[in-house]
Amino acid sequence: MMITNSPIYLDNAATSFPKPECVISSTLDCIRHYCGNPGRSGHSLSITCAERVYECRELIARLLSYPFPERISFTHNATAALNIAIKGLVPSYSHCIITDLEHNSVIRPLIKLVSERMCRYDVFDSSLPLTRITELICPETKYIISTLQSNVTGKQIDIKILSDIAYSHNLGLIIDASQYVGHYPLLLEGLHFDAVCMPGHKALFGIQGCGALVLGEKRCDTLLEGGSGSDSFNTEMPLLPPERYEAGTLPTPSIVSLLCGVQFIMDYGIYNIQKRIDKLTERLKDLLLNIPSVHLYACENGIAAFKINKMPSEILAEMLDKYGICLRGGIHCAPLIHKKMMTEQEGLVRASLSILNKEWELDRLYSILKSI
Amino acid sequence: MKRMVLRLASITYAMKVSRILKRNNIMARVVKMSDIGVNTGCGYGIEIFEKDLYTVAAILRQEGLEYSVYDDNK
Numbered sequence: 106m107m108i109t110n111s112p113i114y115l116d117n118a119a120t121s122f123p124k125p126e127c128v129i130s131s132t133l134d135c136i137r138h139y140c141g142n143p144g145r146s147g148h149s150l151s152i153t154c155a156e157r158v159y160e161c162r163e164l165i166a167r168l169l170s171y172p173f174p175e176r177i178s179f180t181h182n183a184t185a186a187l188n189i190a191i192k193g194l195v196p197s198y199s200h201c202i203i204t205d206l207e208h209n210s211v212i213r214p215l216i217k218l219v220s221e222r223m224c225r226y227d228v229f230d231s232s233l234p235l236t237r238i239t240e241l242i243c244p245e246t247k248y249i250i251s252t253l254q255s256n257v258t259g260k261q262i263d264i265k266i267l268s269d270i271a272y273s274h275n276l277g278l279i280i281d282a283s284q285y286v287g288h289y290p291l292l293l294e295g296l297h298f299d300a301v302c303m304p305g306h307k308a309l310f311g312i313q314g315c316g317a318l319v320l321g322e323k324r325c326d327t328l329l330e331g332g333s334g335s336d337s338f339n340t341e342m343p344l345l346p347p348e349r350y351e352a353g354t355l356p357t358p359s360i361v362s363l364l365c366g367v368q369f370i371m372d373y374g375i376y377n378i379q380k381r382i383d384k385l386t387e388r389l390k391d392l393l394l395n396i397p398s399v400h401l402y403a404c405e406n407g408i409a410a411f412k413i414n415k416m417p418s419e420i421l422a423e424m425l426d427k428y429g430i431c432l433r434g435g436i437h438c439a440p441l442i443h444k445k446m447m448t449e450q451e452g453l454v455r456a457s458l459s460i461l462n463k464e465w466e467l468d469r470l471y472s473i474l475k476s477i
Numbered sequence: 478m479k480r481m482v483l484r485l486a487s488i489t490y491a492m493k494v495s496r497i498l499k500r501n502n503i504m505a506r507v508v509k510m511s512d513i514g515v516n517t518g519c520g521y522g523i524e525i526f527e528k529d530l531y532t533v534a535a536i537l538r539q540e541g542l543e544y545s546v547y548d549d550n551k
Contacts, residue, residue, distance in 0.1 A: 144488035144521070147509025155507070159492035175489050335487045337519040348487045 113430045113466040118256045118284055118408055118437075118457030120306045120313060124366070125461075128310055131365040135358050142354055144334035154357050161364035162347065165317055168367055168375070169301070170292040178318045178347035179355055183283045183304035184210040185328075186318035189350055190279045190300035191215060191250065193325035197222040199247035202238060204229045204262060205445050206255035209438040211281055215250065228441060231255075235266045239274065248277040248299075253285035257439045257455060258446075259386075259408030261285065264296065272297035277323070283307060287367075288382050288407055290375045299323050305359060308378075308459065310366030315359035320346055329353070373460065381460045382407040388464060389456065392471040399474060402446055407458040413477060418452035421477075425454075428473045432456050481530055483537070483544040484510055484522040490542060491521040497536060503529050510547075522547070 114122045135157070141150030143158045159174070166174040180186040191214040195201060203211060205228050218224040227241045238249065249271050254261045264280060271278040280301040282291060287308025293301065301319040305311030327342050331352035336343060343349045370378060383406075390404040393411055402410045413421055422434030435452040436443050443449045456470065485491045491507045498505040503525065510520040522544075525533055530546070537544055 147512035151509075152507055155488050155492060159489060159496075162489070163496075175493055333487070335520040343487060345486050345490075347489055 111429070113469055115430060115432045115456040115458065115462065115466070115470065117307065117459040117462075118455065119433055121308060121310055121459050121461075122431075123461065124310050124312065124362070125369045127369060128312070128362050128365045132312060132358050132362040135361040140357055143357055144348070144355070145332075154361075157361050157364060158355060158357065161360050161367070164364060164367045164371070165319075168291075168371060169286075169319065170294045171319060172294060176320045176346050178320070178350035179360055180302075180316045180318050180350070181314060181356065182306070182316040183281065183302050184316070186300070186302035186316045187211055187279070187281060188214045189318055189325060189328045190302055190320075192218065192328055194277060194279065194299055194323065195222075195224060195248050197224065198245070199224055200243055200245040201226040201248045201250055202229055202241045202246060203227075203250045204231045204252065205441040206231050206252050206258070206260060206262070207250070207439070207441060208252065208256055208281065208283070209440070210283075211250055211252065212441070230445075231260060231262065235263055236270070238267075239270060242274055242276070246274075246276060248279060250279040250281075252281040252283070253291070254283075254289075254406055254408075255403075255439065255442060256284050256408070256457075257410050257437050257442045257453065258403035259284075259406035259410075260403065261289070261406055264291070264298075268296040268298060284406075284408070287370055287375075287378070289379050293319065297321075300325070305363040305366070308370070309363060310369055311363030312359050314356040315363050317363075318350055320350075325350065327352070378460050382458060385458045385460075385462055385464070385467065389458070389467050389470075392467055393474070396471065396475050398477070402448065402453055409456045410453040411456075412448070412451065412453055413474065415451065418454045421454050424477065425470075425473060430470055430473060479527040480524050481527050482508060482510070482522045482524050482547040483533065484520055484547060485542065485544055488521040491523050494537065494540075494542060494544075495523050497540065498523070498525070498529075498533060501532075501536060503533060503536075505533075 139153045143154035162174040162177045187210045229238045277299045282303045286303045299321045305315035306313040329352040333348040418434035434454045495505040506524045
């Protein structure tokens with residue numbers, strides 16, 4: 106079994122690795138020197154942590170061109186943010202529209218609403234022009250819930266078109282930005298939306314344990330109730346964000362890491378990041394297309410999905426792991442797109458990039474795949 | 478110089494306000510309400526000089542932020 110000491114990591118759609126050195130050092134600095142509980146006490150450690158938390162809200166707001174940092178609540182991950190948004194905003198007996206690119210973090214909460222709140226939904230075929238999503242709107246439609254980028258194929262959905270459609274049809278809009286944010290510019294000012302959900306640990310380079318729920322004007326019902334650090338005699342959660350959606354202790358080290366990660370990508374420049382990801386994707390596509398045994402299903406926006414002949418994807422992923430190449434095989438928690446591509450039996454292997462990947466890593470993947 | 482405390486909805490709004498005030502060259506310090514003897518069941522505010530109260534109130538009104546005033550008699 107060949108195992109290299111420094112793995113070639115091509116699973117950034119699952120979580121980004123490695124993290125920039127500044128993220129690691131700032132997280133350790135927090136844990137070592139000042140990790141109190143933000144928003145609970147008045148001592149210097151608690152206030153320092155609260156300042157870091159607020160700085161993170163402000164920086165994310167700046168990244169997203171969103172003028173309301175106080176509407177950014179921290180969650181444990183994008184899945185938690187999506188659960189709050191979907192379960193807290195979608196009314197009973199209503200109809201929603203999702204796309205066939207959705208992750209189970211959208212599908213499963215929605216299925217819960219179907220069984221418990223008599224909601225129903227339709228799935229939009231993402232291979233059609235996005236404007237045709239209006240054909241699925243009916244009198245009971247209340248929300249469009251959509252990812253901005255598939256975690257399997259890399260295909261993107263235009264948030265501006267969705268926002269305009271939702272606005273003109275008086276619909277709500279819930280966005281899953283998990284694969285998009287941090288790689289491509291996401292500018293929310295002026296857009297009509299109710300919630301944008303994102304993880305901290307993918308392209309934003311934070312460590313695991315933190316996500317963000319960016320809310321529009323509407324108040325969302327709460328999913329979790331508990332301590333909020335203020336107004337303790339009130340037995341209900343605060344009415345205002347962000348604390349309304351932040352019951353209990355925040356994942357402070359994760360938020361500090363996210364603060365540093367967001368600063369890192371802002372220093373790099375989001376348009377430079379976009380160029381880098383597009384350049385790496387182009388190289389990967391060229392390499393994979395040059396291997397006759399590779400069936401390339403999709404390769405765009407930092408994500409490539411492929412298989413080799415009839416080899417089950419998990420077997421191929423395991424084989425590549427022995428060569429020190431980390432990718433993900435299987436269904437990627439995205440059943441609808443696999444059913445559409447008829448790959449639900451053997452799944453696909455997914456390579457997903459970050460700006461920290463190097464060209465030689467893709468060349469190494471190419472040479473290993475060619476030898477299989 | 479006499480100081481006053483303005484109670485905000487939460488630590489987040491206290492942080493937001495302190496930053497706005499600092500950008501306007503107004504001294505502001507985030508404080509925990511119980512630490513200054515105000516028993517309102519936990520909460521955070523900003524401590525300012527009394528002389529700045531009207532300017533601060535105008536800024537908070539402009540930002541659409543609610544607050545309540547406590548005089549800590551310093």
